[in-house]
Amino acid sequence: MIFNITHTTKYEYNAPVSYCHNIATLRPRVSIGQELLDYKINITPETSELSERVDFFGNYITRFSIQTRHTVLKVETKSKVVRDYGKYRESFYTDACKGVTLINALEALKSNSVEVLDAKQFVLESIFIRRTDEVIKKYAELSFKGNRSVFEASYELMQRIYTDFDFVSGFTSISTPIEEVMKEKKGVCQDFAQIAIACIRSIGLPARYVSGYIETLPPEGEEKLVGADASHAWFSIFIPTFGWVDFDPTNNQIPLDQHIVVGWGRDYYDVPPLKGVVYGGGKSKLKVAVDIARVQ
Numbered sequence: 001m002i003f004n005i006t007h008t009t010k011y012e013y014n015a016p017v018s019y020c021h022n023i024a025t026l027r028p029r030v031s032i033g034q035e036l037l038d039y040k041i042n043i044t045p046e047t048s049e050l051s052e053r054v055d056f057f058g059n060y061i062t063r064f065s066i067q068t069r070h071t072v073l074k075v076e077t078k079s080k081v082v083r084d085y086g087k088y089r090e091s092f093y094t095d096a097c098k099g100v101t102l103i104n105a106l107e108a109l110k111s112n113s114v115e116v117l118d119a120k121q122f123v124l125e126s127i128f129i130r131r132t133d134e135v136i137k138k139y140a141e142l143s144f145k146g147n148r149s150v151f152e153a154s155y156e157l158m159q160r161i162y163t164d165f166d167f168v169s170g171f172t173s174i175s176t177p178i179e180e181v182m183k184e185k186k187g188v189c190q191d192f193a194q195i196a197i198a199c200i201r202s203i204g205l206p207a208r209y210v211s212g213y214i215e216t217l218p219p220e221g222e223e224k225l226v227g228a229d230a231s232h233a234w235f236s237i238f239i240p241t242f243g244w245v246d247f248d249p250t251n252n253q254i255p256l257d258q259h260i261v262v263g264w265g266r267d268y269y270d271v272p273p274l275k276g277v278v279y280g281g282g283k284s285k286l287k288v289a290v291d292i293a294r295v296q
Contacts, residue, residue: 001082003260007026010074015071040077048065055075098151127267136179158252
């Protein structure tokens, strides 16, 4: 599938901003089953500094500064992406993936191979996912058993989060502790991904946070609304001797071609769409719109 993606972020300030410096993680990365055909970023007002680089995790990031007074900041990106994830997704159901038990996985993680060493950094604490209390570990252990397939345990964990947690937009913010999300059983896709990651790390396996988009299909017979698509997040678990496997607990499914990867890291802190510092500005209003259109 080929998709055209437009992502627009707009800040409106009630007082002039004299200077701002920002980091954007908006350019879809090349990954298994995904190719980037085109990408453009437009920033208003005009930037005084602009640079692009690849970060530690292999994500594309854009740094920019604006040194002219402004009351509106608008960042718009246009991407064209090819998704052909199906063949890799099918491999999840083979013995090579499903045959790895928790005992096998923990033993294999003792290896010093490059692949394992790279994955083991995702077992460690991160900014938003610290060492958690026993509640999260006990929740994880309901699915993860020594002789059970890691894939099957992860699939069940995804299903349980989908069933046990309610999607409530606005109930949490990026600074809401995962312990509170766990207690209230409410949140959004970012929260559900981080709960799953905390569970997986609590039993000693690597898990990473995946940021991207998902095409939301309209009901049959209705037109898709522009801006109806949104930034999305899910999690990926490393199964030693096989590789990374993605799960989307918000939609209770293994990602499809409609899931478009922008970047990944230890948690949301590593891959926010836009972050920065502002001098002045007072209060602000944020508007975000994402539109994903299939290319026929």
